[in-house]
Structure formats: C-alpha cells, structure tokens
Amino acid sequence: MKKRRLVQGNEACAQGGLYAGCDFYAGYPITPATEILEIMAREMPRQGRVFIQMEDEIASISAIIGAAWAGAKTMTATSGPGFSLMQEGIGYAAITETPCVIVDSQRWGPSTGQPTKTSQADLMQARWGTHGDHPVIVLTASGVRDTFEMTVEAFNFAERYRVPVILLLDEVLSHLREDIYWPEPGELEVIDREPPSSPEAFAPFGGHGFLPLGGGKRFNVTGMAHDKQGFVARGAQAAAGLRALMERIEGQTMTMARYSEEIPDDAETLIVAYGITVRAARRAVQLLAAEGLVAGLLELRTLWPFPAELLRGAIQGGQIKRVLVPELNLGQLVLEVERILAGQVPVARLGRVDGYLITPEQIAEAITEQAGPSAESKRQRRAAHATS
Amino acid sequence: MLPQDPYQLRLSGSGGQGLITVGVILAEAGLLEGYRVAQTQSYGPEARLGASRSEVILSSRPIAYPEVSEPDFLLSISQDAFDKYGSQMPEKSLILVDDFYVTLSRSESYPQQIYALPIIHTAEELGNKLVSNVVALGALNRLLGLVSEAHLKEAVLRRVPAKYRELNASALEAGARLGRPQAKAVG
Amino acid sequence: MPRVESYLRGEELPHVWCAGCGNGTIVRELIQAVDQLGWSKDEVAVIGGIGCSGRTPFILDFNTMHTTHGRALAFATGVKLARPELHVVVASGDGDASGIGGNHFIHACRRNIDLTLLVFNNGLYGQTGGQLAPTTPMGARTATTRTGNIDPPFDIAQLALAAGASFVARTTTFDNQDQEMKRFIQLALAHRGFSLVEVLCQCPTYFGRMNGLGDPHEMLFHLRDETLPLEELPEVLHRWEEQVRAQTVSLEQAKGMLPEELAGKILTGIFCNEDRPEYTQSYQELQQSLQTHDKQEKAGVA
CATH class of the missing domain: 3.40.50.920 (Rossmann fold)
Structure with a gap:
C-alpha cells in the first residue's frame, strides 16, 4: 500500500526535478528557494548528475543553457532578486529555443523587499521580464504534491516545446510541509528530448528534434536573430522567425493548459x-x-x-x-x-x-x-x- | 481522537529553541497516526532573533487552507513569544508556557486555560537545555492526547541524529510526565 | 593556407571585422594550434561573448555558440561539465572578459575548470564605437575619454593569476618570428585546467585613430615596442609586483634599464603553467566517492 510522506514544498520541487531526469543543476543561494539548491547539491553528485553552485544567478542560468546545449535536462531555482538577474538568460533561452526550467519562489519585492515574506507579484515579470517579444511558458502550483507534479510538467513542456519554462512558487508553498503520496517511478509522464531523424538533416532552430553540441553536426547557436542554421537573420526573415517561435507556443495554449x-x-x-x-x-x-x-x-x-x-x-x-x-x-x-x-x-x-x-x-x-x-x-x- | 477536528497548534519560542523542529515532528507523528497534516513556519531573521513560530494542523479530512487561522493551542517557551502570541489566542483555547521563563502578568485575567510547566528546567536536569523543545512536545501531547506516544517517539527518533536518540527519548518521556492529567491549569 | 580555410564557414565570410583588425590573426593561430594538436572539428566547441571578438564562433566550423555579453565563461562551464569530452575554447574581448564578465572570469579561474580563454585585448570596446574599457591604458583617448583616460586599467593576466588560473600567458598579434601566439594557444589548449591566453591586438579603427598610432602596420610595431618578453627580463622582474603601466620604452632600451625604470612595460610570456586539480575531474571524483560510499552503506545495512 502506498504511504503518505511529510514533504516540504521546496523538497517536492527538487525531487520533481530529479524524477523528471534533470541532469544538470546550477544555482545560487537565495531565500526562500535555498532548500532546492541544498537538496540538489546533496542528491545530484551521488546520482551521477551534475550540480554546480555558480557565482551568481546570471552565471547560473547561463550555465544551465550551456549544459542544455550540451544535451542535459537542466534546471535552476531562485527568488525575486535572482529572478531579475536571470532575465537576460531567459531571453537568450527563448530565442535559442533552449529547453530549461527556472523556478522562482516568489517573495515580497521589489528589490530586497522582505526576503521571508510571501508574494505573487512576479507573474507579469515571468511573462515579460526579458526584453522583446518572446515565448515562455509559466506554470504554478498550489500544494506540495502539486509542486512535484508541476516541476515534472515544467520539464515535459520545456522538452516538448523547446522553450524555457518558469515555475512560480512562493515563500509559503516553498516552506509548507504536507503529507503527500510520493509519485512512483512511471506514475507521472516524463518526456525526453527527441533526437532528429538524422544528424545531417538537423537544423538547430525552428525544426524538430534536438542534437547537442558535439552530437555529430556542427552548428552555431546565437542570441542574435537567426535563421534555422543559427546564422544572422534580418528584416522579414527575422520577423518570420519570431512569429514562428511565438506560434509554436501560443498555438498550443489549450494543449498546455493545466x-x-x-x-x-x-x-x-x-x-x-x-x-x-x-x-x-x-x-x-x-x-x-x-x-x-x-x-x-x-x-x-x-x-x-x-x-x-x-x-x-x-x-x-x-x-x-x-x-x-x-x-x-x-x-x-x-x-x-x-x-x-x-x-x-x-x-x-x-x-x-x-x-x-x-x-x-x-x-x-x-x-x-x-x-x-x-x-x-x-x-x-x-x-x-x-x-x- | 483530536480534541477538535481539525486541530490547530501554534508553537512559539525564541529563535534557536527548536520550535520548527517540534512542528515538523508533530506533523510527522500526526501522519503516522493517520491524520492529514500541514506545517508552516515563520522563517528567516525572525526565526533567528526574537519570537519564532511553527504551526501545525492535524485533521481527519483534507486540509484546504494550510495556515493556522484560529489556534486551538499555543505553546510559548519564551517571554517574547508569549507576549506576541498569547494575546491573539481565542477564549476557548489552551496555552502551555514555561513556568520560569514566561511570566504571566497578574493584572490580566486569562480566559484561556493556561498550563505553566517547568519545561526548560526539566531539559536542564537532563543535562541539555537544547532538548527543551522535545520536553515541551512530550508535555503537550500528553495534555492534548493528539497522537499515540509510540508514534510520537518514532517521529522524534526519525528527526534526531543517532547519538542524541537516547537523550531525546528521555526528554520526551520527561515531558510526558509533566503533562500528566494531574497537571494543573493556572489560568 | 588551405588548411586554415578548411576550418572556416565559407557562408559566413567575409567576416564583420575591419580591415587591419587583429582578431583575424588570433583566429588563424587558434585554427593552426587545433590543427597541430590533431583534434577533430567535432570535439571542439568555441563559445564567444558579445563584441567584435564574440563574432568568432560564427566563422569557425566547430561546435559554436555565440552567447550574451560577459557570460561566455558561464555558458562554457555548463557545456564543459555536461560534456567533459569536448575541448571548450572561449573567445572574449577585454571588456567582455574583465568588464561585464569580470565576475565570471575570476570564478572560472578560481575553479580551474578545463576551459581555454582567449582574450582579444584591443584596449577598448570596439563594436560599440571605441569606448573606455577596463583595460584602456591611462591617458589613452577613447569615445568616452576624449581628453585622456583617468581610470587605472586592469591587467588581465595578473587578474587571472591572482584568481587561480593554472595556465596564464600573454602575447601580441605582432608576429615575433617564433610563432609565440600559436605556441601559447597550443599549450593552453593542451593544458588540463583553466588556461588564459591574453592577446594584445590592434584596433586601428578606434584605438589607432583616436590615439594617433598610425595604420595597422604601425600599430603592430607599437605592440612590439611596448611589450617585453618575460625571459628577457632580469630575474627580479619576473615578479608581478614589478609590473606597472605606461608604455613608451622600447625593448632595446629596456634591456639596459634598472628595474624601477622598467616599470611600465607590459610583460609577455607564460606567467604560470602548473598542474593543479581540475574542476571537472574533481567533480567526477566527488561523484564516484559519494556513489561508493552510498553503495557501501547500503551493503552494510542489508
């Protein structure tokens, strides 16, 4: 018989990431998301996965994007001030169609605000925090089991749609402990990146499948407006690329409605x-x-x-x-x-x-x-x- | 059987007195007992200086709202904490305080049922003031009869390092003796 | 040189760099170094930041990534840790590496992670029109220091050394006959640990024009004259403290000068080449020791 377990929100988030197959975690300590970092630091190396504490949140998101392009399923977690710093990287991930998961445990802001007090005021920032039109998926959760499930879903969406996915938690949920049924292996769907039909046919952008750097086809990744091969695009070509990028997400709105x-x-x-x-x-x-x-x-x-x-x-x-x-x-x-x-x-x-x-x-x-x-x-x- | 269903507890003291741990242990014991549980806490600087609190809800049904709204019970083992939370307690509630570190103002009459027990002193007699929280846990559970003593002990032992198990088990028992039915309410 | 061309992406040529820019020289030496090491294109990743130097990834037929301003090392850290078998080279400008990316720079040095950083140091921000960089010499004119710079500059190689990089070298785009840049880059690539090759290079369009340094050719001679190879120095000068700024003394003059008079020359050469624990290796050892520990603990319990 399944047993209920007492689990904290941040623990459910970290474990949800591990369940989803997160291979690479980079982060920086910040209240109230720190437990996610600490659990990943404890669990990932012993599970043969990669954890690194970076020098700041900009470095953290940059590292997970780099790792994602090296083939890893990646994640970072932060809170308001760190989330602000990550906006640069979120924009890069959006335009480069990089699958990655960013958890923001919201706290009272702006600025340092009240680090230990809760808030839901990053909703618009999650959507529009980085400059320029861009696609992004933002999920949230209302309980501890839900946090586990939505973390897994965040990875699934990131992998399926090749887009940065932001999971919004908050201080209370992050620290709330509740009794939950722990998801068994196989109980929740886990989606992995699909390889391309052949390395030769692979285009890094705007197509299907994913091939990492060093995966057999040499291509360029850039945060500049680009064509399907990663070379600079301008004018109408840049516009078409952006529209296609948006359509891939917005066109699936009801499919991804949870x-x-x-x-x-x-x-x-x-x-x-x-x-x-x-x-x-x-x-x-x-x-x-x-x-x-x-x-x-x-x-x-x-x-x-x-x-x-x-x-x-x-x-x-x-x-x-x-x-x-x-x-x-x-x-x-x-x-x-x-x-x-x-x-x-x-x-x-x-x-x-x-x-x-x-x-x-x-x-x-x-x-x-x-x-x-x-x-x-x-x-x-x-x-x-x-x-x- | 819970005295009230759901039953809401607020556990308070100074930062470092281990109130959050007590909340987690009680929630864990509640879970072993078969209840649905929710545990929240005040966190950060507030948990390190001044009054700190941890809250637990035990319920036989799913808990919609996870924070304590009307506490049925308050534990305060520091004056700061009692001053801050004591006045917020509803009339029909129960309060447990440390008899030495918390002074009840004589000018006020308390509508609540108040127990003042030598919690910290008992821990000191066991040789370690740090187990005051577990003494308090033993006492409050005996007073309230929330969970079986076996489940409470199991939950305590799960959360403490091996070398402190014996000490914590003794603290729990000593606490339970303080909370035996003969304990008299002062308020 | 057909060999070099075979490493370039024809569709990305001509590149965006101005005529007479030093960047092409550095890219050529990088290609030759890789070629001589016998590495296949598939096992090399080149990651650039933003700025003129950041455009390097576009033209090279390796696994390439053009990232954000200053963060190339952080991206590269992710790539390297997730795929340690790749040889990861980072191309940064002086502003990219020591201005906006200064924090990532010192921390990558500190970790001694196996990346090779090439800093294309032209002394200012070229792509945006020649503004003051953290490396601009005192007194130099830029678009934001029209009457001469009053900000003391960073010494990038010294910074790397202090931060813990295990291979640190500096050279210039002036071809000093013994192919120093290629040698340094090759040593850096082969080095296990964080390696930096800082290359002082000419920006005729901005630095040259604004400071009356003449055409690219003349600028190269200037680079030759304002630098001093380490091995030519009296022993005492190998110490970093001796090294300061200002640069008007020729190499020939320098040889006959007293240490205090030598203050002001920019030293070139290999400042550090040490074998120290490398980060990806240390991380793999950590993984293994934890896994072994857990296995033993499990066996002990069972």
Missing part, C-alpha cells in the same frame, strides 16, 4: 485563483456554501500562455454573474481576466501585499460584498430553506 475546475452548476460567483491563494479560495468556497452561497473555483496551473478559451468557457451559459481574482499583489492576473472577459461580467480584485496569505475569510467576505444585497437576501432565503 487547471482544475470546481464549478457547481448553480454557482453565480467564480473565483479565478492560482498558486497558494487557491488554498484560501477552496476553503472560502466551503465557508460560503455553509452560508448558502454557491461559488465556483477555477484554479490555473498554466498561467502563460494564458488559457483564455478556458476562462471564456467557464462563464459561458450566463450562470456566472461575477468573477473574483484574489492574488498576492496589487493586480496582475486580474488584468488578463478583465481583458479576456471584456466586460461580460463584473470582475473584482482582492489583493494582499503585507507578506501574508489572503485568508479564506477575506475571500468569502469579498464575495459576499460583491454579490450585494440581492445575493445576500437569496443567501438568507436559502439558509432559511435549509434549516426549515
């Missing part, structure tokens, strides 16, 4: 939440139900590319009268939700930025307030009905 929908048929309120805030939202739904107010929850695990179709689908039918987006920032995901729903239903925001989690009570209260007097009376009628 989410859970807990929306009862009679729900009039929809909470759109992600990351650790999902936990408060889920509890809030229970609290509201006890008062006779039915709310639904849409948990997003894939944040970018944003699954617009999924959100539109969730409010289709006209049953949902209002949407609430709780997040640990001053309004980031809510902008995307507002943009997509385009005024079809009112969208309210609930932000908390004192370094602590949004509580279930705060969400329940926001919804009661948003629902207004009519919902209040309805709630009372239902409650009366329930007790009678």
Whole structure:
C-alpha cells in the first residue's frame, strides 16, 4: 500500500526535478528557494548528475543553457532578486529555443523587499521580464504534491516545446510541509528530448528534434536573430522567425493548459485563483456554501500562455454573474481576466501585499460584498430553506 | 481522537529553541497516526532573533487552507513569544508556557486555560537545555492526547541524529510526565 | 593556407571585422594550434561573448555558440561539465572578459575548470564605437575619454593569476618570428585546467585613430615596442609586483634599464603553467566517492 510522506514544498520541487531526469543543476543561494539548491547539491553528485553552485544567478542560468546545449535536462531555482538577474538568460533561452526550467519562489519585492515574506507579484515579470517579444511558458502550483507534479510538467513542456519554462512558487508553498503520496517511478509522464531523424538533416532552430553540441553536426547557436542554421537573420526573415517561435507556443495554449475546475452548476460567483491563494479560495468556497452561497473555483496551473478559451468557457451559459481574482499583489492576473472577459461580467480584485496569505475569510467576505444585497437576501432565503 | 477536528497548534519560542523542529515532528507523528497534516513556519531573521513560530494542523479530512487561522493551542517557551502570541489566542483555547521563563502578568485575567510547566528546567536536569523543545512536545501531547506516544517517539527518533536518540527519548518521556492529567491549569 | 580555410564557414565570410583588425590573426593561430594538436572539428566547441571578438564562433566550423555579453565563461562551464569530452575554447574581448564578465572570469579561474580563454585585448570596446574599457591604458583617448583616460586599467593576466588560473600567458598579434601566439594557444589548449591566453591586438579603427598610432602596420610595431618578453627580463622582474603601466620604452632600451625604470612595460610570456586539480575531474571524483560510499552503506545495512 502506498504511504503518505511529510514533504516540504521546496523538497517536492527538487525531487520533481530529479524524477523528471534533470541532469544538470546550477544555482545560487537565495531565500526562500535555498532548500532546492541544498537538496540538489546533496542528491545530484551521488546520482551521477551534475550540480554546480555558480557565482551568481546570471552565471547560473547561463550555465544551465550551456549544459542544455550540451544535451542535459537542466534546471535552476531562485527568488525575486535572482529572478531579475536571470532575465537576460531567459531571453537568450527563448530565442535559442533552449529547453530549461527556472523556478522562482516568489517573495515580497521589489528589490530586497522582505526576503521571508510571501508574494505573487512576479507573474507579469515571468511573462515579460526579458526584453522583446518572446515565448515562455509559466506554470504554478498550489500544494506540495502539486509542486512535484508541476516541476515534472515544467520539464515535459520545456522538452516538448523547446522553450524555457518558469515555475512560480512562493515563500509559503516553498516552506509548507504536507503529507503527500510520493509519485512512483512511471506514475507521472516524463518526456525526453527527441533526437532528429538524422544528424545531417538537423537544423538547430525552428525544426524538430534536438542534437547537442558535439552530437555529430556542427552548428552555431546565437542570441542574435537567426535563421534555422543559427546564422544572422534580418528584416522579414527575422520577423518570420519570431512569429514562428511565438506560434509554436501560443498555438498550443489549450494543449498546455493545466487547471482544475470546481464549478457547481448553480454557482453565480467564480473565483479565478492560482498558486497558494487557491488554498484560501477552496476553503472560502466551503465557508460560503455553509452560508448558502454557491461559488465556483477555477484554479490555473498554466498561467502563460494564458488559457483564455478556458476562462471564456467557464462563464459561458450566463450562470456566472461575477468573477473574483484574489492574488498576492496589487493586480496582475486580474488584468488578463478583465481583458479576456471584456466586460461580460463584473470582475473584482482582492489583493494582499503585507507578506501574508489572503485568508479564506477575506475571500468569502469579498464575495459576499460583491454579490450585494440581492445575493445576500437569496443567501438568507436559502439558509432559511435549509434549516426549515 | 483530536480534541477538535481539525486541530490547530501554534508553537512559539525564541529563535534557536527548536520550535520548527517540534512542528515538523508533530506533523510527522500526526501522519503516522493517520491524520492529514500541514506545517508552516515563520522563517528567516525572525526565526533567528526574537519570537519564532511553527504551526501545525492535524485533521481527519483534507486540509484546504494550510495556515493556522484560529489556534486551538499555543505553546510559548519564551517571554517574547508569549507576549506576541498569547494575546491573539481565542477564549476557548489552551496555552502551555514555561513556568520560569514566561511570566504571566497578574493584572490580566486569562480566559484561556493556561498550563505553566517547568519545561526548560526539566531539559536542564537532563543535562541539555537544547532538548527543551522535545520536553515541551512530550508535555503537550500528553495534555492534548493528539497522537499515540509510540508514534510520537518514532517521529522524534526519525528527526534526531543517532547519538542524541537516547537523550531525546528521555526528554520526551520527561515531558510526558509533566503533562500528566494531574497537571494543573493556572489560568 | 588551405588548411586554415578548411576550418572556416565559407557562408559566413567575409567576416564583420575591419580591415587591419587583429582578431583575424588570433583566429588563424587558434585554427593552426587545433590543427597541430590533431583534434577533430567535432570535439571542439568555441563559445564567444558579445563584441567584435564574440563574432568568432560564427566563422569557425566547430561546435559554436555565440552567447550574451560577459557570460561566455558561464555558458562554457555548463557545456564543459555536461560534456567533459569536448575541448571548450572561449573567445572574449577585454571588456567582455574583465568588464561585464569580470565576475565570471575570476570564478572560472578560481575553479580551474578545463576551459581555454582567449582574450582579444584591443584596449577598448570596439563594436560599440571605441569606448573606455577596463583595460584602456591611462591617458589613452577613447569615445568616452576624449581628453585622456583617468581610470587605472586592469591587467588581465595578473587578474587571472591572482584568481587561480593554472595556465596564464600573454602575447601580441605582432608576429615575433617564433610563432609565440600559436605556441601559447597550443599549450593552453593542451593544458588540463583553466588556461588564459591574453592577446594584445590592434584596433586601428578606434584605438589607432583616436590615439594617433598610425595604420595597422604601425600599430603592430607599437605592440612590439611596448611589450617585453618575460625571459628577457632580469630575474627580479619576473615578479608581478614589478609590473606597472605606461608604455613608451622600447625593448632595446629596456634591456639596459634598472628595474624601477622598467616599470611600465607590459610583460609577455607564460606567467604560470602548473598542474593543479581540475574542476571537472574533481567533480567526477566527488561523484564516484559519494556513489561508493552510498553503495557501501547500503551493503552494510542489508
């Protein structure tokens, strides 16, 4: 029989990386991501894999990109200040179609901010932190088991789509310990890089398969706009390359949408939440139900590319009268939700930025307030009905 | 059986008193007992200077929200920690403090049930103040009856290095003796 | 020289470097060094940073990577650790290596990881139009020091030595008959550990013009005259402390000068060539010892 184990979020992340076959980890210590670095330092050499502590986060991401081109499955983990430093490398990884995983355990910012306090304020940075239009996939998780699974998924997406994948955790989730079923080998799908049909036919960019440096065909990798062989492209050719790069990711938005929908048929309120805030939202739904107010929850695990179709689908039918987006920032995901729903239903925001989690009570209260007097009376009628 | 389901504990003291370890051990013991568990902590500078805390939820059902919202129990083994967290405790809750290092202000009357036990003194008698946390763990578990003593011991032994096993086992037993039913509430 | 051409990517020629630039000379010597070592193209990786020198990877028919500004060594560290069988050469400019990449530079030296770094040192930032670099000599004019530089420069070879590189050499693009640059590069490539060959090279377009140093030809003679091979020095001068900046003394004059008068010459030669623990090797040993330990522990328990 499977046993449950007590596991910390950061441990689940590191072990998820190992499960996914991470061959190469480079990193730099930073709160609250340090445990990932420490676990990798302990585990990787004894498993015949490569770990190196680099001189800073720029070096860390540069090293994993180099290692990825040498054929390794690679990963690094950091937090806000380090994530800012990594933006340069993320841009390079995006334009060079480099598979790699970057974990950002979010903490209160900007700058040094409050290193030990939580936040979800790197959402837009994860999408747009590096300069220029570029593709990127951003995932998140709301629990310890979920962190394990989404780390594996981050590797799968990186390998399948040849793109840097960012996994957003946060200080609370990183340090949270929960009991989980430990994934058995084979239980979760692990995708590896596909070799090209032949080394001769291989083009390093814009094609299929992957051949490492030293793999039998000599090619050039560059962060400059380039053609399929890695030589400089300009004008229309550069534009076409960029469009193709974007299309490869954005064209698969729904294929890579990871989410859970807990929306009862009679729900009039929809909470759109992600990351650790999902936990408060889920509890809030229970609290509201006890008062006779039915709310639904849409948990997003894939944040970018944003699954617009999924959100539109969730409010289709006209049953949902209002949407609430709780997040640990001053309004980031809510902008995307507002943009997509385009005024079809009112969208309210609930932000908390004192370094602590949004509580279930705060969400329940926001919804009661948003629902207004009519919902209040309805709630009372239902409650009366329930007790009678 | 949990006194409340879910049961929420806040364990507090000064940085370095091992409260986070106690939280992890209790969560582990809860898991052995068959409960769903969540353990969180205050972290960083706050855990090294001044009041530090670790929180545990034990529940028979899946835990939606993993942080302690209304603690059923507070452990404070430093004055700082008691001053900070004591006032936040709901009326119907239970507080365990160190009888020497925590002074209860006489001007206040506490609605909560408070136990003041010689936790740190007991650890000192065992020859190592560092096991105060495990003494406290033994005491609180005997008071609350959260998990079986066998599971608690197993969880403690999993988390301590081999050469300190005996010491920690003694600390746990000594703590349990402090928490026996005859222990009197002072508040 | 058909041999050299066979190492170049025809479709990437002509290259982007100005007429009279010293970079081509360094690339030629690199190719000849690799060729003489008998390495196949497939087992060599050349990784460049940003700047004129950073364009080196494009024209070479090796496994090549053109990275970001200053980070080439960090990328190369990843490549080398993940694929230790590759011979990894890094091409950097002086600004790339000691300005924006200064941190990666000292740490790669410190680890003594088996990479060969070629620093193309032309004394300024060429690709952006000739601005002050950390290596620009005092008094030199650049696009951002129009009236003469007041920033004391780095000595890249000295920096590498202090940071722990186990092979450190400096030469110039002036062909001093005994093919010194090729010899140094060949020794560096064959060396197990971090190896640096700093090559002082001419940038006629900016450094030459702004400082009235004449055409590329004249600049080469200038490079000859302002440098002093280590072996020509009195013993006492082999010590680094003796080495300072300013550069107007000719080699012939230098020979008859007192040590204190010699202050100011740029020394060339091999400053360090030592056998020290190499990083990828040390890492593999760590892996093996941990695996052995775990195996024994498992066997002991079972």
